[in-house]
Amino acid sequence: MRHDDITDAIGNTPLVRIDPAVHGLRNIDLYAKLELLNPFGSVKDRAAWQMARPLLAGAPADATLVELSSGNTAKALALLAGMHGLPFKSVTNRMKVPEIKELLLLLGAEIDELPGQSECLDPTDADDPLTQMYRQVSAEDGEFLHTDQYFNERNVEAHLHGTGPEIIKDLDGRAPDYFIACVGTAGSSTGVARALRQHDPDVEVIGLVGAKSDFIPGIRTIDEVQQVGLFDPGVYDAVETITSDDAIDGLLTLVRRCGILTGPTGGGAFVGAVRVLRTLDPLLTSRKTAVFIVCDRVESYLSYVRDRRPEVFGRPPRRNSTRTLTDAEVAAAPALDARAAQCWIASTNALVVDLRSPYAFQALHIPGSLNIVDEVFADLLHAGLPISRHRPVLLVCPVGEKSARYAALLRRMGHPDVQSLAGGVIAWRDAGLELVR
């Protein structure tokens, strides 16, 4: 397959059957439309290209492409803009996945995060931040090219002419009986549904939205979809709710059992699909087909999964960790108060190790001390003692708690002469002893 341009690789994604042993449905063949295999990594490549193509074609040289997006649309648009030598700016109020922020910055995007809700209701605050953003984007003539994905009909068309017909082609010219999709901009669900129904009006379409107080990247909650111009409740035979827990369950199943590297949205679509289909399955007398969309890839959601399911990343306990200390060991840690410590340093030439952050250390520290920030110190200790047994050590932290733990650990690791500064550098300061910059 040879292409002149990466955009030629958008679309024509595979439709892959899910092993019945995984989903457990007896009368339904379940297929995943693998939009994660688009060149920029998600279903949004199609809409982004469809929306941006006419804007980029006649774009003035000083124009900026702009979109309200917290993820995949921004990613695709940033790449498309970059290919045309234009900057891309993403405005967002819900970018909660740190990897995506970093990825967008790497792609050269500029990101504006909108202000939070005000604590004291301000009657002079005439408009919401989004409206202000729209105003800014439309006011300055020609400077901003706004793809407006939540209202742009070309978003729907990308799927009406692309995703939908591809599904029919891969099912040998038949539309599936059920189509299940998560609703974000409503572009893919609406466009695919329209294409399928043109082929067979009986297709059942199920939209999946997030539970209200929950967060699943890429999809909207039941309230948020009401703010989407492309959302039409008439498109869906049913709108069901899924949770972030569902999304992660599905993600793990597809990744670990099906070899499909899906992100949480695809995981949620799988769990939502199986949940809906499981109620229909026992009543069926003939074979049926169902399709769901896998929107994007897992790699960008490691922190999302880690926050919600830390056990997924379970590792064996590390050696030489302060977490393995007993209360008795910590209580027995040798400590000196500020004045005693000052004399001890002078008489033994002890090495003073300050565990605070480098910024704080640079601002004020005990003369002659060395700064190893506690996280780094912890890492060093996993591998063994980083300090000679022949040199006395005074450990210093803000109030003497962390340093006591590390003193106990160093002692356990065989350091013969370690002390913790009781009360920490704050006690040192309060005793009127010298601190330098």
Place this chain on the structure above:
Amino acid sequence: MLSLTPKIDPTIQSLLDDRDFLGELLDALGSPLGLILPQRATRNVHTFRETYRRHRLTGRLYYAHKANRSSAILRELAAGDAGVDVASLGELQHALSAGFTPGRIVATGPKNREFLWLAARAGVTVSVDSADELAELAGIVAGHRLPRVPVSLRLSGFASAGVRVLTRRSRFGTPAGDLADLLDLLEKRADQVELTGVAYHLDTIGLPEKAVALESCLTALDECRARGLRPRSLDIGGGFGVNYLADGAEWERWTSELGQAVLGRRPPLTWEGHGYGLRAEGGTLRGNLALYPAYRPVAGAAYLDRLLGTPAPERGRPLGELLLDHMYDLDVEPGRALLDQCGLVVARVIASDNDRIRLDLNARDVSLEEHGVQMDPVVIARTGDRRPGPAGVHLLGNLCLEADLITRRKVFLPVVPRPGDLLAFVNTAGYFMDFSATNALHQPVARKVAVYRSGGVRRWCLDEQYWPVHPRQETP
């Protein structure tokens, strides 16, 4: 029935259950009546102190006086270890008279010359918003040969790197980028003013904005240190919030239904179909819900805890640890959050006509609408049976104005109140009780009563009569 059940503490609940007590108070003092529980404010201070202890931090908790005019609350807090943040000459006088020593007062907000003079004369810390204000204060100190005045510099307009975190423009504070000029001036007026630290206040519930501001202030403090100044504190203002509702699911259901009502998919939930900032455009919901997030799972001291645990955007370490590493005092100025469950407003029902309940109180007496807080009042029936609800009613005030609705929301009550019954708006001591109460149309402003426990007994007195010196306290 779309209830928004208020969160009610046991102390307030026991008051609500004592119908005779409330009835007698209202008969004696009139409707509406504000009830203040000063001792509860002290408990709220302790809750904040717990968060301080967890993060090993020290510093001053300044109660933001503007939240409530009550003398009882102020005097009660003066008896403890809290400080007070005053925003006018009158508030400063009030704080001094309530027993706050100058070291426990910080003067903030817009300041006229009289306010600056009294602050300087008393030796309270002045939170300076601009170079002009700093120059004026120094001039007053020099002109009146006053001792050096402690000042903290309030900064605003913080820049974030990488992802640009936008913030609403504020009327207060000096742009962080102008700090060098401000410090030049401060050094020039070193005989008149002495730097204690820097401050910010952002009107937002968004943690990312506050994280950017807090970290930027640490950088600013470092700049002060580099010049040989000795700042000790970082004042991060308030905005920690209150959770007003008992049940998050009710709030979610009501806000969803409001959206549906605005889209015309269900009957209106508000007077004249008001949308609270939401509007329908071509079948799509636009605008922003201009309401206080009445259900907030993380508020008050818990919000502060969350903020201190938030990693600094640049340095990565949690903000609380950075403060501790630098040995700075953390100062906060919570208003509303220190008044959580500190009071209620009670009013008498004048008339009950179908879905309209007319009350002997007006919107300004509780100002729920002005502050965008949605929660149901509690019906306190006097004698006799009541028609069982649920009843969707509109609450109308006592002013001869179309606009005088206690809330534009249709309120669903479990029973239909009758004339003579009482309605209690709980947890309205913070901000809502007298932030904007006036004598408009010669309607009386609510009298304020302090309700407290002393010697194991519930007692009450007029707010201005309350002092935290209870007769039995001194008895060994």
